[in-house]
Amino acid sequence: MLDATVLIIDDDDDILLSARLFLKQQVKQVITCKSPKEINVLLSKNEIDIILLDMNYQKGASDGREGLYWLEHILSIDKDYVVILMTAFGHVELAVKAIKKGATDFILKPWENEKLFATISSASKLRESTKKVKKLEKIHSSLQKDLTRGFENIVGQANEIKQLQHTLLKVAPTDANVLILGENGTGKQVFAYEIHGNSHRKNQVFMHVDLGALNENLFESELFGYAKGAFTDAKEDKPGRFELADGGTIFLDEIGNLTLPLQAKLLSVLQNRTVTRLGESKERRVNVRLITATNMPLNEMAAKNTFRQDLLFRINTVELLLPALRQRGTDILLLANHFMQVFSSKYHKNIQKLSNKVQEALLQYKWPGNVRELQHVLERAVIMSDGADITEDDLQLSPQRYAQNNTLPDEMALEDMEKMMVQKAIDKHKGNISKAAAELGLTRAALYRRIEKFGI
Numbered sequence: 001m002l003d004a005t006v007l008i009i010d011d012d013d014d015i016l017l018s019a020r021l022f023l024k025q026q027v028k029q030v031i032t033c034k035s036p037k038e039i040n041v042l043l044s045k046n047e048i049d050i051i052l053l054d055m056n057y058q059k060g061a062s063d064g065r066e067g068l069y070w071l072e073h074i075l076s077i078d079k080d081y082v083v084i085l086m087t088a089f090g091h092v093e094l095a096v097k098a099i100k101k102g103a104t105d106f107i108l109k110p111w112e113n114e115k116l117f118a119t120i121s122s123a124s125k126l127r128e129s130t131k132k133v134k135k136l137e138k139i140h141s142s143l144q145k146d147l148t149r150g151f152e153n154i155v156g157q158a159n160e161i162k163q164l165q166h167t168l169l170k171v172a173p174t175d176a177n178v179l180i181l182g183e184n185g186t187g188k189q190v191f192a193y194e195i196h197g198n199s200h201r202k203n204q205v206f207m208h209v210d211l212g213a214l215n216e217n218l219f220e221s222e223l224f225g226y227a228k229g230a231f232t233d234a235k236e237d238k239p240g241r242f243e244l245a246d247g248g249t250i251f252l253d254e255i256g257n258l259t260l261p262l263q264a265k266l267l268s269v270l271q272n273r274t275v276t277r278l279g280e281s282k283e284r285r286v287n288v289r290l291i292t293a294t295n296m297p298l299n300e301m302a303a304k305n306t307f308r309q310d311l312l313f314r315i316n317t318v319e320l321l322l323p324a325l326r327q328r329g330t331d332i333l334l335l336a337n338h339f340m341q342v343f344s345s346k347y348h349k350n351i352q353k354l355s356n357k358v359q360e361a362l363l364q365y366k367w368p369g370n371v372r373e374l375q376h377v378l379e380r381a382v383i384m385s386d387g388a389d390i391t392e393d394d395l396q397l398s399p400q401r402y403a404q405n406n407t408l409p410d411e412m413a414l415e416d417m418e419k420m421m422v423q424k425a426i427d428k429h430k431g432n433i434s435k436a437a438a439e440l441g442l443t444r445a446a447l448y449r450r451i452e453k454f455g456i
């Protein structure tokens with residue numbers, strides 16, 4: 001039995017009766033009615049899946065005009081209704097016209113029950129998949145909203161930021177490849193999203209891929225996908241991130257971290273605009289807008305041959321260099337006020353302002369972690385604050401923190417310096433203990449001992 005509700009509209013009682021008797025055994029529910037004028041009420045009261053609609057109602061009419069009128073009416077209520085027209089033999093031209101107007105199928109009267117069932121059954125499958133697609137579209141759009149909710153608008157009035165925003169608005173609609181350079185936490189992802197949001201792809205996917213997190217093994221399967229059986233764990237076919245981003249924007253973050261062999265693989269995809277899933281030979285076309293970002297000096301790396309010059313040419317049609325926060329003057333205060341408001345409302349506090357001393361401290365600090373660090377500092381300060389102001393104590397900017405930009409105060413203790421060096425090396429290598437240890441000239445075990453000792 002089909003899980004569908006069928007509405008039959010025909011002015012002939014005999015037809016209604018025989019259709020009802022037959023379909024009652026085949027589908028979940030059958031509703032019949034003699035006049036199409038009842039359509040509005042019936043559609044609003046019942047969840048109808050399939051409508052069987054006669055073409056003629058007035059006595060003697062045979063041109064099917066009424067049927068076409070009601071067909072259009074039903075589809076104007078919801079274009080996804082599945083309408084099957086019933087027409088007499090010899091009126092096939094009329095049926096073709098109806099299909100052009102959006103009917104799903106037609107059936108000739110008098111029908112054979114088998115033929116009617118086959119028509120209803122394929123209509124029901126169509127209806128189910130339309131419903132599924134609608135549901136998925138809803139999920140997709142709400143996920144999309146959730147994803148975008150996390151993104152901030154670009155806050156900033158400094159000349160460099162205004163200039164960057166100006167360039168961004170020019171570049172965004174063009175589909176040009178954009179490379180965003182800047183220290184950690186300067187807002188590269190925010191800018192990438194803003195480009196997407198101002199492009200004609202804004203209602204499509206924005207796919208963020210952290211290349212730094214993909215090792216050699218994962219790179220191809222994540223980015224290009226794989227076919228079932230391509231490797232032991234490949235239990236089913238899986239599209240890669242490029243395919244999933246088709247029609248939208250792909251944002252490849254930390255591109256400077258790619259090894260030379262992986263750079264070659266990426267370059268070939270960008271050149272051909274096709275991907276081949278692991279374990280397959282079929283080339284699949286992908287239409288994506290490419291944005292890349294890194295905190296590494298790609299131009300210098302290209303000069304030293306650690307980054308492919310040809311790949312750099314591909315990705316840097318337009319280059320945006322985001323200034324460090326310490327170079328943005330009073331934007332520091334603008335951003336601090338912005339985060340103060342965001343977190344005051346998040347933590348249900350009524351914090352009005354940053355005291356003068358706090359403003360001074362914020363302007364003096366060097367912000368090695370840039371906007372991300374400022375955001376964290378303000379979040380913690382809002383949580384710690386007891387009154388209507390944020391005080392210097394709430395900020396918890398320790399002397400070592402002031403010193404992080406290589407300006408060491410004379411009175412700094414040896415132990416503090418050691419802690420700072422360890423922290424810097426770990427930050428620089430994004431928590432990669434082996435690399436941090438190598439830079440400090442320590443063994444991994446010795447570095448772990450220090451991490452424990454300093455509570456890092």
Ligand SMILES: Nc1ncnc2c1ncn2[C@@H]1O[C@H](COP(=O)(O)OP(=O)(O)OP(=O)(O)O)[C@@H](O)[C@H]1O
Nearest residue numbers: 152153154155183184185186187188189190371372
């Ligand atoms: N101009 C800005 N206005 C408002 N918020 C910002 C701005 N720039 C950055 N942020 C916020 O700061 C945080 C860090 O930004 P983002 O993740 O874009 O930096 P990033 O340069 O991509 O960092 P990383 O190099 O570590 O990946 C985010 O929470 C972001 O919302």
